[in-house]
Amino acid sequence: MDRSDKPSFYDFYLDEHQNMACRRLHFAGSSFGLIGLAKSVKNRSAKPLLKGIAAGYACAWVGHFFFEKNKPASFKFPLKSFASDFRMYVDVMRGNLSLRDRKFDKVQ
Numbered sequence: 001m002d003r004s005d006k007p008s009f010y011d012f013y014l015d016e017h018q019n020m021a022c023r024r025l026h027f028a029g030s031s032f033g034l035i036g037l038a039k040s041v042k043n044r045s046a047k048p049l050l051k052g053i054a055a056g057y058a059c060a061w062v063g064h065f066f067f068e069k070n071k072p073a074s075f076k077f078p079l080k081s082f083a084s085d086f087r088m089y090v091d092v093m094r095g096n097l098s099l100r101d102r103k104f105d106k107v108q
Helices: 009-015 020-043 047-068 078-093
Strands: none
Touching: 009 078, 020 047, 020 078
């Protein structure tokens, strides 16, 4: 699909994450969530996962309310936002999105 035809939800999601502090907080929050998942599997307990999810959303919401100055997309589109957050996480890990400056972004 040509990106110029119709913007995807991910395009919208990235537009909502222009502030570098917000992106960094999302990256940290996603990392907390993944660490919680790993500990839950290792310990066979849901408690670390729940803590990781809570920490992840806390980081993301601080990023939106205090830095980005918008409402998290997860309020209206929870599943699409969750999927897009991990896509953004992978894009950062692959070097396609910067946590330093948007001029280094290779997507959008």
